[in-house]
Amino acid sequence: xxxxxATKEVxxxxxxxxxxxxxxxxxxxxxxxxxxxAEGLASANREYLSKLDAQLIVFQKNVDLSANASQxxxxxxxxxxxxxxxxxxxxIGLSSATIILSSAxxxxxxxxxIGVEPGKPGLPPVLLGRNLKTTRAREVIIDQxxxxxxxxxxxxxxxxxxxxxxxxxxxxxxxxGVTDGGQQYLxxxxxxxxxxxxxxxxxQPTPSIIKPDLIFNIVAVKISAGQDTSEVANRIQSGxxxxxxxxxxxxxxxxxxxxxxxxxLNTQQIFTLLxxxxxxxxxxxxxxxxxxPQIGVLKAIGVSNAIxxxxxxxxxxxxxxxxxxxxxxxxxxxxxxxxSTVPIVFNGTLVAIATTALLLIGPLxxxxxxxxxxxxxxxxxxxxxx
Amino acid sequence: xxxxxxxxxxxxxxSNNGSSVRAVDNVSLDVKAGxxxxxxxxxxxxxxxxxxxxxxxxxxxxxxxxIDGYDLNDMNETERVRFRREKIGFTFQNNNLLPYLTxxxxxxxxxxxxxxxxxxGRERARQLLVWLGLEDRLNAxxxxxxxxxxQRVAIARSLIHNPSLVLADEPTANLDSERAYQVVxxxxxxxxxxxxxxxxxxxxxxxxxxxxxxxxxxxxxIEQVLTTRQEIDNFIxxx
Numbered sequence: 001x002x003x004x005x006a007t008k009e010v011x012x013x014x015x016x017x018x019x020x021x022x023x024x025x026x027x028x029x030x031x032x033x034x035x036x037x038a039e040g041l042a043s044a045n046r047e048y049l050s051k052l053d054a055q056l057i058v059f060q061k062n063v064d065l066s067a068n069a070s071q072x073x074x075x076x077x078x079x080x081x082x083x084x085x086x087x088x089x090x091x092i093g094l095s096s097a098t099i100i101l102s103s104a105x106x107x108x109x110x111x112x113x114i115g116v117e118p119g120k121p122g123l124p125p126v127l128l129g130r131n132l133k134t135t136r137a138r139e140v141i142i143d144q145x146x147x148x149x150x151x152x153x154x155x156x157x158x159x160x161x162x163x164x165x166x167x168x169x170x171x172x173x174x175x176x177g178v179t180d181g182g183q184q185y186l187x188x189x190x191x192x193x194x195x196x197x198x199x200x201x202x203x204q205p206t207p208s209i210i211k212p213d214l215i216f217n218i219v220a221v222k223i224s225a226g227q228d229t230s231e232v233a234n235r236i237q238s239g240x241x242x243x244x245x246x247x248x249x250x251x252x253x254x255x256x257x258x259x260x261x262x263x264x265l266n267t268q269q270i271f272t273l274l275x276x277x278x279x280x281x282x283x284x285x286x287x288x289x290x291x292x293p294q295i296g297v298l299k300a301i302g303v304s305n306a307i308x309x310x311x312x313x314x315x316x317x318x319x320x321x322x323x324x325x326x327x328x329x330x331x332x333x334x335x336x337x338x339x340s341t342v343p344i345v346f347n348g349t350l351v352a353i354a355t356t357a358l359l360l361i362g363p364l365x366x367x368x369x370x371x372x373x374x375x376x377x378x379x380x381x382x383x384x385x386x
Numbered sequence: 387x388x389x390x391x392x393x394x395x396x397x398x399x400x401s402n403n404g405s406s407v408r409a410v411d412n413v414s415l416d417v418k419a420g421x422x423x424x425x426x427x428x429x430x431x432x433x434x435x436x437x438x439x440x441x442x443x444x445x446x447x448x449x450x451x452x453i454d455g456y457d458l459n460d461m462n463e464t465e466r467v468r469f470r471r472e473k474i475g476f477t478f479q480n481n482n483l484l485p486y487l488t489x490x491x492x493x494x495x496x497x498x499x500x501x502x503x504x505x506x507g508r509e510r511a512r513q514l515l516v517w518l519g520l521e522d523r524l525n526a527x528x529x530x531x532x533x534x535x536x537q538r539v540a541i542a543r544s545l546i547h548n549p550s551l552v553l554a555d556e557p558t559a560n561l562d563s564e565r566a567y568q569v570v571x572x573x574x575x576x577x578x579x580x581x582x583x584x585x586x587x588x589x590x591x592x593x594x595x596x597x598x599x600x601x602x603x604x605x606x607x608i609e610q611v612l613t614t615r616q617e618i619d620n621f622i623x624x625x
Contacts, residue, residue: 001499005484012486012527294485297478300443301543302471302499304464378443381478382434382555 001303002310009311010318017315020283021323027276028327028358029334031269033344035354036335038265040343041187045261046252048114048185054090054121054220055229057251061242065254067094067217072243074214079240080221085232087224090120091195091216095202096188100159100170101150109146112185113160115198121220123192129154129177135194140173143189147178154178160191162203171201186256187343221245269354273361281365284316288369295373296380305374312373313363320362324355388455389416390550390583391440396449398435398606409435410446411606417551417583417599422574424594425587427603433587434555436603440585441474441553442466454550471499475544475582477554477573482540483528489515489539490524496547507546514542518572534565541573545580552577554586558593570596594622 010017043050049057058080060070072091080089093115098108116122118132124141125131132139140158152158156175161168173193183190193201199214223232233245246254253259288295295308335344398410410432417423425433438444440451442458451458453473461469470476475496483492493511497503515524518538528536537557544552554573558566570586574596577584586597594600600612600621612618 004498008491009484009486293480297476297482298484299467300441300470300478301476301496302467302469302474304467379438381476382438382441382443383479 002307003314005307006311006314006318010315017319021319021326023279023283024276024320024323024358024362025327025330027272027279028324028355029331031272031276031354031358032328032331032346032351033334034265034269034272035350036331036344036346037342038262038269039347039350040345041261041265042258043182043345044184044187044343045255045258046185048112048124048183048190049248049252049255051124051181051183052121052220052248054222054248056221056223056233056236056245056247058089058219058221058236058240059244059246059251061244063244065244065246065251066256067251070217072216072219074216076240076243077216077219080219080236080243083232083236083239085223085227085235087222088120089222090117090122090220091214092116092122092218092220093195093198093202094185094217095162095198096186097191097201097203098161099146099150099191100161108161109150110188111143111146111160112188112190113162113198113202114185114190114192115195115202115216116192117195121222124179124183126177127180129175131177132192132194135196137194138171138173138197139176139194141177141179141192142175143183143191144179145182145184145189146191152178158191160201162201164204165206169201173197218251273357276358276361277365279365280316280320280362281368284312284366284369285372288312288372292372292376293380295376296378299376299378300381308373308376309370312370313366316362316366316369317359320359324358327358328355389418390454391415391417391585392450392452393436393440394450394452396436396439396446396451398432398439398444399447408606410439412449413603413606413608414449415601415608415611417585419550419583420578420581421599422577422584422586422597423599423601424597425585425601425603426589426591426594427609429589430605431603432606433603435606437553437555437585437587440551441476442470471496472547473550475547475549475552477537477540477544477552477557479556479559483536483543485528488525488527489520489531492528492539493542493546496543500547502547511542511546514546515539518542532565533561534569537561537565537569538572541569541576545576545582548580550583552582552584554584556587556589558588558590563592566590566593591622594618 059065060072063069077089077091080086095113096110097113098110101107123132126141127144132141142152146152152175154175154177158173158175159170160173161170223229229247236245298308338344393413393415396410396413397408400407400409413436427433439446487495490511493515494503494508497507520535520538523531523535558569561569570593600618602609612621
């Protein structure tokens, strides 16, 4: 009976309910786009770190987990390796560079220049070609995005530009591999070179000279199987001086602007959902106020409170579900048309959470309406009140 | 014949801020099957409150109401809702019909509510509506009907589920005289034909021409009960 009444009313007033579904669709589009934008921005910032084949990251002490400020010498690397529970470590140097593309294209691409140790944590797996093998070769592995965007393949040469002192320096590197999947870091696609090559070609205040002790920014630590991550972290922290050990997610949160950006977008999403609750609640409340005499007649002729309440909830669920479905279709259609420069990424889990939240705000917003529907007295049908 | 409806010494007292008002004061009445009764009286005489008590929408402060032998005082709220659904048919002054159901659906709703809507029930609803002259309005929504047509649909709805008691609250209040007479005549014919107990609250004494008994109320009490045709006709003539 409840389903019958709910669907009949929605169908016979489909114009009005469709318009309201459009409002819910717009809210859905806004929430999904914000979620996709938050994920896209977060991904562009953290992608390399989040895909690291390691559980811990070591920073220099007192640098607030800033990878750029952190300086770790080669000697500390050996000390970290000796800690019980550490399987292997990989030094990582982080810098930036500019790829100079062929003159025909007349364009440049800013990238994160990352120095890694061949075969150690920090070196991403490759999809095409081979991985880095030696620590000194003028070889490079490039992010899949760059390979696709500029049609660069293993075997091609790549020219990069860095600043050393006050001079622009150009280096030619041989592309030996392409990473599998995106490896962005600090909103730039990444290219990977052996760490000694990195130390030589990276941007630095003075041209590179051979140093007795190589300096890296951070160290990726892979722990042995069966070891507790926090226990190993504590051991490293207490066993090695002047360092700070953290897990990957903490390191990601410490990325420049990451937390502030995510908090801003998440707040926007939450407020959009709250507005959704108010809009849906308001619409159904006004609808119900108009229907009070009808509800009174229904109750007088023997329709129970349960049927009235279920019919009200069903209507809210129907309209909300249609609106969310419509909004989702609109969002994904628009997303396909938006230029690739806009960093929107639809993460399945986040889309599911956002969609579930959107589906829940309908019944949540309609709770007051259900309460009102249940409280209507059948005496209203006779123009009386208890 | 045992009356379908028996009201014994019914009083309804409203209390507010220490003062109390006797809306219905020690009223007793009965209605037999096939009997159509008019409850008349000026505004504030307690007729609508009495109807609400008889309809199990209000609990009496004192007294008992029995319908088909069931004492309404013995029922909890859930049982009263079910009782109204099964045993009572209603026609109201306003907002009678659900605006999003067609004429046929509005009538069938009572059968659906009582889980008795089948092919035979649908046909019965259709025939009743045809009998009421609504054969070309079966699929119309209420907003396409005249006031008289709406009330005839409401009458069909009040009878379709075969209730023991049919109650009508000012069913002609929004109709012109001609349509009011038509509606009440139809109501009266159906109550007599289907052997139901019927009570109509009305302020229009001329409509009493179609009823079998007139109960006149004043200040919550029964002022007079007219049971013969002669008495009723004299009452109408003097009104």
